[in-house]
Amino acid sequence: MKNIFNDIVTIMHNDYSGHLDKKGCDNPDYFREGIDNLAKHNQLTAETFTSIVQDYLLDFQDKHIFFICSQTKNPTDRGFRVRCYNDKLYVIEATSEKNITIGDAFTSLEGQSISDLRRDHVRLLAPEIHQERENWAPILSLYRSGEYEDEQGNAHSFTFSSYEKTPPTSSYRVEAVPDNIARITMTDFNNPDAIVKMMTDNQKILDSSDNWIIDVRKNAGGSDASFHPLLQYIMPKEGIDLSSIGEEQLFNCTEESAKRIQRDVKQAMEVTKDEQALLFLRAFYSQWDKHKGKGFVKFNWHEEQLPSSFIKGQERPRNIVVLTDTYCGSAGDSFVECCKQSNKVTVIGRPTMGLNDYANLAVKRWNGGFQLYYPTSRLSSINQGKGMTGVGIAPDIYIPWSPEHLKIDVDMDRAMMYIKDTNFSGAQS
Structure with missing residues (x-):
């Protein structure tokens, strides 16, 4: 897998159309070290390798870059989607999760406020600077629970589950x-x-x-x-x-x-x-x-x-x-x-x-x-x-x-x- 990572670095430094604009934005040696450490302890799997590569690619701040592995287990999410408004994450769609309602608004994840989470996960949210444009799905996947308010203003704690992603359908x-x-x-x-x-x-x-x-x-x-x-x-x-x-x-x-x-x-x-x-x-x-x-x-x-x-x-x-x-x-x-x-x-x-x-x-x-x-x-x-x-x-x-x-x-x-x-x-x- 290290050879694949080296191939990826070569592509991003030569074939990627943004390589001149973004020269020096990445730090491949840091991620090579992470791959070596996982391999040394027999913990380098397709899933962990995919995660490392995706983390490396965040440095390019280009949402038109994707790295996937078709042979890993099917990708998962929290079974619902959110959108940020006034530092609250409003549930805008519930696909697989049936214990959450559209309109419920998460005010924190594991006790951390949305504004604090934004500072902690700036790489995941970049390059967006407006709340309505932010994609919080990758951040939700990092936490086990959250705190939300229902439409009546009542506070609740909620433990997240993982669901197989619902594939998009063309219409x-x-x-x-x-x-x-x-x-x-x-x-x-x-x-x-x-x-x-x-x-x-x-x-x-x-x-x-x-x-x-x-x-x-x-x-x-x-x-x-x-x-x-x-x-x-x-x-x-x-x-x-x-x-x-x-x-x-x-x-x-x-x-x-x-x-x-x-x-x-x-x-x-x-x-x-x-x-x-x-x-x-x-x-x-x-x-x-x-x-x-x-x-x-x-x-x-x-x-x-x-x-x-x-x-x-x-x-x-x-x-x-x-x-x-x-x-x-x-x-x-x-x-x-x-x-x-x-x-x-x-x-x-x-x-x-x-x-x-x-x-x-x-x-x-x-x-x-x-x-x-x-x-x-x-x-x-x-x-x-x-x-x-x-x-x-x-x-x-x-x-x-x-x-x-x-x-x-x-x-x-x-x-x-x-x-x-x-x-x-x-x-x-």
Whole structure:
């Protein structure tokens, strides 16, 4: 396993697209010593090794880096999710844990206040600086109990249990709702064929609705090519050249990353049916092939057979609201950033996760089920201190998260009200 760790360090110092920005941020020798000590006492298992590597990777403060072991026991969590508000951890979802209620608020863990815990676990919470963006799941896993208040203000002690993580399920759906609104929900952009099917199955609703609400508040990302079919609706009728928006993106085209990316893109092409998505995959494969071994390079998409970057929209829908939150990231970030270029779109909610400063993940796999996912591209906005890490893509109308969101869908209500007000103003003018 020590050899695997050395491989990881090499990747993070050479193939990772943030290696120049973050040179010197890590201390691999400290973690090598920990691995040696565990091995000396016969305590180095797949689980302990995975934990050490994950701890090492925290130093890079990049939530687009993952290390997993597929052959260890299934990952566990506390069976519920929390969100921080005014130094309390509110239960926002209870999956496997049945002895906790949505709306209960943890005030401490094993007697330590939330503010003290934040100071103690700053590495786990970085790079976030706003409470509503913090991910407390890794911290909950370190404690055996907590103290919470129910909605009536009564205090309780609670002993945590561990449950097998509930795997995420993809959902792409369209609903017709009152006031000539089509409500579209997409939990990720992993499956371009499924998104095309969603559009085909609901063509009548999409074409006839003057107003859309697109909910990507819990969008886990995937491929930008997956949302391309939606752009003909989202962009204004006069059209926008999408190649002229956004920051310059450079790819760190090392030989090893090229091999890893091309292998996975080739596999994706074998199972993808949508021709437009295939065009993007072929172009991506081709650019990596042309530039492998050249280090940081700007891809020349004009060399490839791709759909025109100038997208002309349609008459309908006339108004689009995109709902966003911190749980929308990666390709979800890209989608929201793209939508904001259209004058038909208003983004409502909270800033996205902000993962795309370093993006386009490659995967290195080892025997034993170990896998490292790391970014290969870098945005030039980082040079001006305008990256999205820790801040995300800002909405046009910001709605701070509060416990009120647990009782009613504050964001959706605001979106419906906004559409009604916009339509009324348009009718009056």
